[in-house]
Amino acid sequence: MNEVTINSISYSIDELEKDCWIQLVNGAVKSSSSFHTPCVATLNNESLSIRTVVLRKAFPLLKELRFHTDIRSNKWIELQKNDSISALFYDASTRVQIRVKGRAILHFNDTITAEAWQKTTLSSRRCYLTEASPSSFSTIATSGLSAEIEQEKFTLAESEMGAKNFGIVSIQVKSMEWLWLNHAGHRRAFFDYENDCFRWMIP
Numbered sequence: 338m339n340e341v342t343i344n345s346i347s348y349s350i351d352e353l354e355k356d357c358w359i360q361l362v363n364g365a366v367k368s369s370s371s372f373h374t375p376c377v378a379t380l381n382n383e384s385l386s387i388r389t390v391v392l393r394k395a396f397p398l399l400k401e402l403r404f405h406t407d408i409r410s411n412k413w414i415e416l417q418k419n420d421s422i423s424a425l426f427y428d429a430s431t432r433v434q435i436r437v438k439g440r441a442i443l444h445f446n447d448t449i450t451a452e453a454w455q456k457t458t459l460s461s462r463r464c465y466l467t468e469a470s471p472s473s474f475s476t477i478a479t480s481g482l483s484a485e486i487e488q489e490k491f492t493l494a495e496s497e498m499g500a501k502n503f504g505i506v507s508i509q510v511k512s513m514e515w516l517w518l519n520h521a522g523h524r525r526a527f528f529d530y531e532n533d534c535f536r537w538m539i540p
């Protein structure tokens with residue numbers, strides 16, 4: 338069998354790869370999609386770190402994924418030292434897992450961040466307005482924001498302070514792995530973009 342049939346639709350391995358990217362684009366644009374919030378892993382020397390992020394963009398032709406973050410965060414600092422990155426997506430409704438591996442390009446203070454920053458809502462700008470860096474310890478349980486900022490009592494002009502902390506991580510996907518859990522037999526495929534080679538795998 339050189340195809341996989343899902344909901345009566347047969348996919349060749351090339352069609353499956355295209356469909357994975359359609360699902361990723363959908364994940365980026367729809368907050369209700371399970372692919373909207375992948376887990377992203379980075380390396381801190383020998384130690385692994387993993388966390389949830391919001392998928393903001395997926396570019397099928399460029400094989401690129403993007404998420405936003407605070408440039409003071411651990412993940413940003415880790416990626417500055419080691420650009421190796423992996424992202425994991427799982428949709429429980431379709432029982433599909435997608436795992437990508439790649440290299441991170443960090444965008445800060447460039448046209449990509451400027452354009453994305455313009456589109457961020459006041460509410461999400463709050464994430465970039467803490468005085469203390471993310472992950473710094475506190476003697477009290479706090480968001481790190483003043484009461485005014487917490488309650489969104491600030492102007493658009495005041496929110497611009499956050500731009501200096503706003504960064505975008507672009508994942509240049511080097512390989513992607515698809516796994517479908519199916520009662521009649523699981524299926525798995527590997528898409529190697531470095532060697533331009535798509536192959537089925539034993540799950």
Ligand SMILES: Cc1cc2nc3c(=O)[nH]c(=O)nc-3n(C[C@H](O)[C@H](O)[C@H](O)COP(=O)(O)O)c2cc1C
Nearest residue numbers: 374386388389390391404405406407410411412472
């Ligand atoms: C649903 C959800 C979405 C999140 N989205 C982001 C995000 O897009 N960017 C981000 O930096 N942190 C996001 N976070 C917070 C991270 O998971 C993490 O706790 C924080 O960024 C600190 O990670 P770090 O210390 O590894 O840098 C999100 C958390 C949750 C639960």
